[in-house]
Amino acid sequence: MAKTQAQMRKEYEMRKQRGNGSTSKSNPGNQQNFTKPVAVPYNFVSLPKQVIPAEFWKSHSSKDVKDLYKQHVLTNGKNSGYIDIDIFTQTPLFIGGNVVEKNGEEYQEFFGGNDNPIIPGSSLKSMIKQVLKIVTASGFKAYNSESGVGDFEDRRLFYREVGKSSSEYRRIMVKETTGKKRSETKAQAGFLIKTNNHKFYIINAKFDVLEYKEFPDLKSKKDRAGVDWETGYVNIHTGRMSSKQSFVRIFKPNNFSINQVKISDKVIENYEYDYKYNRVVANKNAIDLLEIGKKGVGKTGDVAQKFTGRSDVTYVVPCFYIAKNGEVQHLGHGRFYRIPYDKSIGDHLPTALIEQKDVVDLTESILGRSRDWAGRVSFSEAHLCNEPKWCVCSKPQPLMGPKPTSYQFYLNQTSKADTCENWNNDKATIRGYKLYWHQSTKKANSWKNPSVKEGDTLSKYIQPIDSGMTFKSRIYFDNLSDIELGALLLTLNLDRLYTEDDKNKSISYKLGKGKSIGLGSIELNSSLHILDRAKRYHTLFDNDMWQLGESDISKDTFINTFLKYRDDILWKNVSNYDEMSKELLTMMNWNIANGEEPVAHSDKAMTMMPVAHWDEAMTMMPVGDKRFKNRIKLDSPESFIKKWSK
Numbered sequence: 001m002a003k004t005q006a007q008m009r010k011e012y013e014m015r016k017q018r019g020n021g022s023t024s025k026s027n028p029g030n031q032q033n034f035t036k037p038v039a040v041p042y043n044f045v046s047l048p049k050q051v052i053p054a055e056f057w058k059s060h061s062s063k064d065v066k067d068l069y070k071q072h073v074l075t076n077g078k079n080s081g082y083i084d085i086d087i088f089t090q091t092p093l094f095i096g097g098n099v100v101e102k103n104g105e106e107y108q109e110f111f112g113g114n115d116n117p118i119i120p121g122s123s124l125k126s127m128i129k130q131v132l133k134i135v136t137a138s139g140f141k142a143y144n145s146e147s148g149v150g151d152f153e154d155r156r157l158f159y160r161e162v163g164k165s166s167s168e169y170r171r172i173m174v175k176e177t178t179g180k181k182r183s184e185t186k187a188q189a190g191f192l193i194k195t196n197n198h199k200f201y202i203i204n205a206k207f208d209v210l211e212y213k214e215f216p217d218l219k220s221k222k223d224r225a226g227v228d229w230e231t232g233y234v235n236i237h238t239g240r241m242s243s244k245q246s247f248v249r250i251f252k253p254n255n256f257s258i259n260q261v262k263i264s265d266k267v268i269e270n271y272e273y274d275y276k277y278n279r280v281v282a283n284k285n286a287i288d289l290l291e292i293g294k295k296g297v298g299k300t301g302d303v304a305q306k307f308t309g310r311s312d313v314t315y316v317v318p319c320f321y322i323a324k325n326g327e328v329q330h331l332g333h334g335r336f337y338r339i340p341y342d343k344s345i346g347d348h349l350p351t352a353l354i355e356q357k358d359v360v361d362l363t364e365s366i367l368g369r370s371r372d373w374a375g376r377v378s379f380s381e382a383h384l385c386n387e388p389k390w391c392v393c394s395k396p397q398p399l400m401g402p403k404p405t406s407y408q409f410y411l412n413q414t415s416k417a418d419t420c421e422n423w424n425n426d427k428a429t430i431r432g433y434k435l436y437w438h439q440s441t442k443k444a445n446s447w448k449n450p451s452v453k454e455g456d457t458l459s460k461y462i463q464p465i466d467s468g469m470t471f472k473s474r475i476y477f478d479n480l481s482d483i484e485l486g487a488l489l490l491t492l493n494l495d496r497l498y499t500e501d502d503k504n505k506s507i508s509y510k511l512g513k514g515k516s517i518g519l520g521s522i523e524l525n526s527s528l529h530i531l532d533r534a535k536r537y538h539t540l541f542d543n544d545m546w547q548l549g550e551s552d553i554s555k556d557t558f559i560n561t562f563l564k565y566r567d568d569i570l571w572k573n574v575s576n577y578d579e580m581s582k583e584l585l586t587m588m589n590w591n592i593a594n595g596e597e598p599v600a601h602s603d604k605a606m607t608m609m610p611v612a613h614w615d616e617a618m619t620m621m622p623v624g625d626k627r628f629k630n631r632i633k634l635d636s637p638e639s640f641i642k643k644w645s646k
Contacts, residue, residue, distance in 0.1 A: 037643040038632045040409065041439070041516040041618045044431035045583045045637075047349075048137035050573040051356045052566060054365035055483060065360060066372050072365075077376070077479025079558075081530040083492065087119065087382055087471040087511075090590065091444035091521040092391050092464035095119055095512045099460065106460040107393070114463070117388055119471055119511070121379035127511050128379075128475075129367060132491045134433055134584050137570070137577055138361035140353050142346050149370055152430070154346035157405050157423050158274040158338040168424065172322070173336055182209065182246070185335035187320040189250045190261065192289060192298075192331065193308065194315035200268055202321055202328055203308075204259040207250045209335075218247065225287045225333065227297040227318060229307075234318045238334035239285070248335060250318045256308040261321070263328035270340055271331060278403055279338070287333040289317050297333075341423040345404065348411065350429045366484050376480055377488065382473035384465075393463040394448040397517050408631040420631045431634075435587040436515035438508055439618045440594060441467065444518030464519060486562030489555045492526045494588065496559050497581045508590040516620065521590065528555050586637040593618070617644040 056072035057065075095118075097111035112118030132138070133151075143150025161169040162183065175184040189207035194200050212219050218235065221228070225239035236248040253259065272290060279286040292300055298317030305313050321331040322339075330339050360369065368375030404410045408420045411428040415421065421428035447464070477485065490496055494507045512520040530553050570577055586592075617640070635643060 037617075037640065038409075038634050039617050039619055040634060041620060042434055042436045043583075043587055043634065043637045043640060045134050045433040045435060045587060046576075046580050047140050047353060047430065047432045048573075048580060049350070049352050049576045050137065050570055051139045051353070051359045051361050052137040052569050054360045054362055055481060055565075056365070057360045059359070069360075069365070069369075069373055072481070073376070073479050076481040079480045079482065079485045079530060080478045081528070082477065083475040083489070084527045084529065085124075085382070085473040085475060085492070086525040087473065088523040088525070089465065089467050089469045089471075089521075090508055090523055090594075091439070091441060091467050092447060092514075092519050093467075093469070093512050093522065094462050094464035094514055094519055095123055096462075108460045108462050110463060110465060114388065114390065117384055117465055119382035119473065121381055121473070123511060124382060124473060124475075125367070125379045127509055128491055129363065130433060130435075131494075131509070131584070132366070132487065133361075133363050134580060135491050135494075135497075136362040136487050137566075137580070138363040139356060139359055140349065140430070140432075141357060144370065152345055153273070154344050155273050156270055156340035156342075156344045158270075158278060158340050159405060159423075160336065160338040162336050169339065172339060183336070185320065187322050187332075187335055187337070189248070189318070189320055191250075191253070191256070191308075192263075192315075192317050192319045193256070193313055195312045196314050197312075200263045200265075202261040202263055202319065202331070203253050203256050204261060205250050205253050205318075207248055209246050210249055211246050213245070222247075225285060229299065236318060236334060252307070256310050256313070261323050261328055262326060263321075263331070267328055267330060274338060274340070278405060281403070289319055289331070289333060343424055343426075345423075345430070348423065348428055348430050362484065362487050366480065366488060376478045376484075378476045380474045380476070382471035385470045385472055389466040389469060391464045391466050392448070393461055395459050395461055396447050396514055396519075397449045398459070399514065399516055406631075409634045413633045420633065435584075436510050437587065437618050438510070438521045438590050438593050439518035440615055443593075443615045443618065444521065447514060447517045447519055462513075464514070482558055482561040483565045484562075486558035486560070486565075489526075489528065490559045490562060492524060493555060493559065494585060496556070496563075497585060502585055504591060504595070505585055506590045507585065507588050509588065518618075523590075526555075528553070528558075583637050586641070592641060 054069075054072070055076065056068040058068065061068060095111040097109040097113065099106055099108045101107070110117045111120055111123075133140075140151045141149075142152060142154035159169065161167045162174065173186055175186055177184055188204060190202040190204045192200060192202050212222055218228075218237075221235075221237045222244060223240040224237065226237050228235035228237075231252075233249050233251045236250060238244075238247075268290070275286065275288050275290075280288070287297055288295075289298065292298065292315060296317075298304075298315055299307055300315050304316045305311055308316055319331045319333065320335055320337060321328050323329060330337075332338060366375060366377055407422045407428070410431055411421055411423070411425075412431055413420055414427070445467075449459075475488075477488065480488070495505075498505065508521050508523050510520050511522050514520060566577065567574060634640070
């Protein structure tokens with residue numbers, strides 16, 4: 001049963017009080033205390049210990065990499081043609097298109113519209129690219145804003161944890177006091193200023209903590225975050241919390257030209273990123289100090305200039321902050337705001353990948369490398385082969401789930417103890433590529449949210465196309481080497497990675513939106529067509545017919561060529577690659593949730609499947625669940641399945 005907004009709000013409040021930043025030294029979770037393993041709809045494929053380079057890559061070459069690439073294509077690029085793709089929907093599929101408004105509600109159409117549903121080539125490319133990177137042991141690189149390419153955002157994540165006395169958060173943000181019921185903050189109060197030259201700084205200010213019971217007219221504001229602007233001060237309300245009895249009053253400084261504290265653009269960027277990808281996702285009413293407009297809590301224009309007494313001020317908003325060496329380290333709305341970890345996501349890449357960050361890999365060689373060169377593979381739109389069959393139009397179940405701040409899921413937990421390494425831990429590394437499990441067809445068909453009420457703006461109405469539909473697409477390739485074409489074909493024919501233990505597997509892919517609730521499971525079938533240009537032009541009009549010059553060459557010929565190249569490169573690291581392949585095949589195994597032979601206790605599952613309780617396992621734990629609260633670690637894909645089979 002999907003949760004109501006009230007239930008989700010209650011869970012969110014519980015999470016706020018708990019926080020997101022326990023340390024590796026003070027985690028109270030004891031995994032042996034819980035009979036159920038962690039439940040999430042996704043898992044990870046490990047990162048490679050060694051990157052397989054492009055054929056032309058030479059780390060010590062004096063030639064420009066673009067020249068090496070050009071020479072490679074001209075020398076080895078002998079294969080051109082296309083791959084026909086049949087896409088069969090095993091569960092409902094939704095590809096987001098235009099958003100329209102009807103009767104005050106937002107409806108997102110299927111891409112292309114209901115009369116001509118289309119899977120865009122860009123969606124197919126993204127899906128295939130992720131698998132290709134795993135298959136080719138490609139690099140795992142930070143997102144580049146200029147190129148728009150990358151595997152992760154190299155940002156500092158934020159957390160908040162007031163309750164635990166020995167936490168890193170309390171060391172940074174809370175004064176150790178005796179004999180006082182209320183915790184005192186180490187943060188200072190001030191006003192964040194933006195000038196007409198787009199520069200930020202903070203003016204320090206005095207503040208006081210006041211009791212709501214002394215101000216009866218303010219009690220109604222206790223449960224909602226906001227700011228009251230008065231002539232000589234502002235009141236800060238931080239929102240609902242069961243034990244909250246106080247608010248903060250920040251007094252207006254006498255002079256907005258002195259006591260300026262520097263704040264870097266990076267601090268501003270980090271704050272904006274956390275708001276966009278973490279805070280507002282969990283709480284639609286979260287305060288954004290930098291939002292300018294009707295919903296913003298700051299003042300702009302003439303009002304800002306009047307309040308500060310400065311003509312160059314374009315924006316002013318009250319805040320709390322911590323400074324070091326005269327420069328702001330971080331800031332927030334209340335006294336105990338979310339703070340960033342010391343280390344960024346990129347600091348947690350495995351050492352081998354950091355050392356190989358400049359290596360040009362096979363994915364870049366095949367699909368393009370930023371502005372250096374374009375890809376030699378193009379993906380056409382996929383069009384429906386039969387009359388569309390649509391699901392009912394409805395709002396989906398909430399697509400909420402743990403973000404990277406849930407470090408017990410996103411970081412490799414090497415410790416066998418009950419503690420978890422967090423984002424400040426030097427030795428903790430990123431888990432790898434995030435993939436979603438295929439869920440039972442029964443569960444996938446229950447994607448609708450039965451608790452939606454009129455006027456609920458939590459999500460948009462959608463209408464997925466039903467299971468049992470077939471789309472056709474075509475992938476064109478030009479001047480690929482035998483190795484490159486083999487890598488692409490292996491990505492589309494993963495059964496070539498099967499071992500004797502994998503004979504009961506059936507590989508399916510994940511496409512579109514709603515993967516966490518079971519949408520987007522598809523089966524792919526492909527056929528290879530090689531164009532022999534010489535043959536084509538010599539026999540262009542043979543038999544008075546246009547000749548395509550197609551050659552009938554087995555896909556295995558090219559796949560085996562890539563596999564040999566892989567083995568020659570990896571050598572002693574082949575076992576790591578095999579483990580990655582094992583995890584990939586497990587994550588993409590359709591039969592895990594939809595097999596014909598049930599195991600013990602399958603009667604308790606929602607559908608007949610070889611993993612007992614799979615529907616329960618594939619449901620995101622509520623944030624109030626003790627397994628989430630105490631940060632129970634996420635097992636590897638195979639171990640995850642074994643635990644849920646018991």
